[in-house]
Amino acid sequence: MTTVEEPARSGGRLRDAARTKAEILDVATREFARSGYAGARVDEIAARTRTTKRMIYYYFGGKEQLFTAVLERAYSVIRQAEQDLDVEHLDPVAAIRRLAELTFDHHEAHPDFIRLVSIENIHEAEHIAASEELGKIGSPALEVIRRILESGRTSGLFTADVDAVDLHAMISSFCFFRVANRHTFGALFGRDLVAADQREHYRTMLGDMVIAYLTADRTTD
Amino acid sequence: MTTVEEPARSGGRLRDAARTKAEILDVATREFARSGYAGARVDEIAARTRTTKRMIYYYFGGKEQLFTAVLERAYSVIRQAEQDLDVEHLDPVAAIRRLAELTFDHHEAHPDFIRLVSIENIHEAEHIAASEELGKIGSPALEVIRRILESGRTSGLFTADVDAVDLHAMISSFCFFRVANRHTFGALFGRDLVAADQREHYRTMLGDMVIAYLTADRTTD
DNA sequence: TGACTAACGAACCAGTTCGTACATTAGTGA
DNA sequence: TCACTAATGTACGAACTGGTTCGTTAGTCA
Structure with missing residues (x-):
């Protein structure tokens, strides 16, 4: 921004x-x-x-096109952050944690982006559909996840056979919800999910959750 | 409704x-x-x-109070569903799965509720704050989670020492994101998170995720 | 049965809101 | 230096929008 x-x-x-x-x-x-x-x-x-x-x-x-331009720029920021991410040197577990934390940090640092995406969903993504730029760029994070998943599976560390897109959804959902639903969650349950002193707690929780899912012992299921 | x-x-x-x-x-x-x-x-x-x-x-x-009334009624529906839930006879793992699936099913069946909550968050939960009814009712699910967590920990099944509110956030985030961000996610990644033929897939994924987190082997961390 | 009130409808109003017509000026290249 | 265009500002209007005023009617209870 x-x-x-x-x-x-x-x-x-x-x-x-x-x-x-x-x-x-x-x-x-x-x-x-x-x-x-x-x-x-x-x-x-x-x-x-x-x-x-x-x-x-x-x-x-007009107003409509202005909103589309706003969205385009907001998405370009996270895309850039994902592109700058370097996890090649990390082992799969650390790499996934790092990627998850990138999303966690970005969403926390850009509440306006989260709100814009929420708003765009209310409008059923019609502006994204109307945008050539946003149409089919996807997310650099997906390629990263794909590579990590493959190496993690090859080495036998990861037991889950998840798809990269689904794992991205899992990571995003936690990070997104925490910021997007901060107000209703706080009002209903009296807990601020974005409180500064709880930041590390939730950041760790996210990583633990994803890693536990990927490395869970499937033999007993 | x-x-x-x-x-x-x-x-x-x-x-x-x-x-x-x-x-x-x-x-x-x-x-x-x-x-x-x-x-x-x-x-x-x-x-x-x-x-x-x-x-x-x-x-x-007025419009404002009408929206508040709409919110109140929408919340009462899920509160009722949670109250009707009976997991006393289930073991902790099955009980958590059941509760997670209740949230999953409710959110999928009530996209309007999800949208209303998203909208209310854009407005920083000001209508919830203005509502006596919604002010401090919390969620019946929380008490259920508390009991399950305790019995799961006592029996040694659950290794994570999560708080009920945080676990509720984890479950909700996945279920909420899937419905709320359906459109932008679909437009950007070409995958419909609410596609009927993927329902069981995501329902299982949610349960696996939560159970993996709760039962993960913490000795290696 | 007749008075009383909760429930209801039509028309209206004042303030707002997106968008535009018209006029103007700063910079730039010949 | 002069013409030309990109960039900019002012004022305005047609349509909309939340809310209200005024009047009417169905049901009920003494």
């Missing part, structure tokens, strides 16, 4: 398409995440920008 | 407060789940009802 630097105008050009566009995306990300798609106001987004509503329509076309 | 029976008017009274109220709740549940809080239209809800918008304000006060 390349946030626009504050004093961009000092020294910079008054007319800077890239900067204006980026600033609109920054503000729109916050507003959509805060209020949902229908709840977000184009006027409000414009007001929190150093430019005007006119520019939103000039650069993005 | 006590859906109002279609030919309610035939024979019934023309003026039936309970029926009108229930019908408004039915329709409002669908509309809020479909479009989100801000996206749902009071006029549209009224139009899909056999009564008028006036009645929504007469019975509920």
Whole structure:
């Protein structure tokens, strides 16, 4: 999320398409995440920008396309983090833990991304469907998982014959739920899943869960 | 979700407060789940009802309170299902599996509930906070989990010393994610997590995951 | 049977919201 | 330096939206 630097105008050009566009995306990300798609106001987004509503329509076309652009950028961040992950040197158990923790850390650090994805699901992923960029990029994490699973199975460490996509779903579900459902869970059960002092606890729990599943003794089942 | 029976008017009274109220709740549940809080239209809800918008304000006060009432009823359904669950006669492993499957089945059967909870989280659970009923009821599942965990630990079957609330979070996260993120996950990875022919697969996967976590061999860690 | 009230309906209103028409200016290349 | 275009700002409007006002009617109980 390349946030626009504050004093961009000092020294910079008054007319800077890239900067204006980026600033609109920054503000729109916050507003959509805060209020949902229908709840977000184009006027409000414009007001929190150093430019005007006119520019939103000039650069993005409309509210719908703006939301799609916001989503595209939000997804690119996690995709990049996954791409930068290097687990080649780790043994399968450590590698899976590392990957799970990457998702855990990313989701915790980007609650707006989580909210945007929740919102997009309410709208049945229609913006992803409309986006060429998001259409069929998948996730770099999947390839990583595939390789780890294979080596783990070869070495006999992993007994479960899970699919990479399903394992990704398992890891994501825990990380996503913790951030996405933080408020209802907290209100109903009086426990803050994202409390700072519980962070290590849940991070460990996630790894334990995934590893236990992958290495469980299947002979007694 | 006590859906109002279609030919309610035939024979019934023309003026039936309970029926009108229930019908408004039915329709409002669908509309809020479909479009989100801000996206749902009071006029549209009224139009899909056999009564008028006036009645929504007469019975509920406003859009906000209507949404709260919708949430209250949706939560009462799962609470009831959990209360009806009887696992006293099962061994701890089977009992946990049974409880996990109850959540799995409920979430799959009630996608509108899942959407409402997602929406409520976007609004930071403010309606739950405003509801006396939802304030501090918790979940009957928690007591069940507590008892199972204790007996499982006593018998030496369960090695993990998890808290009931955390285990509930683990189970819920998988079940919730599968339904809530169905669309984005499907659009990005080309896999429908709620496909009918994969139901048993995921149901088993959930149980395996939870049991593996609870019974994992901790001596090697 | 007649008064009383809970239940109900139609029309309306004030504020909002997405989107656009029109006008203007900063930078840039010839 | 001058024409040309990308970038930008202002003002406005048509449609919508939550909520209300005012009036009506079905059922019930004394």
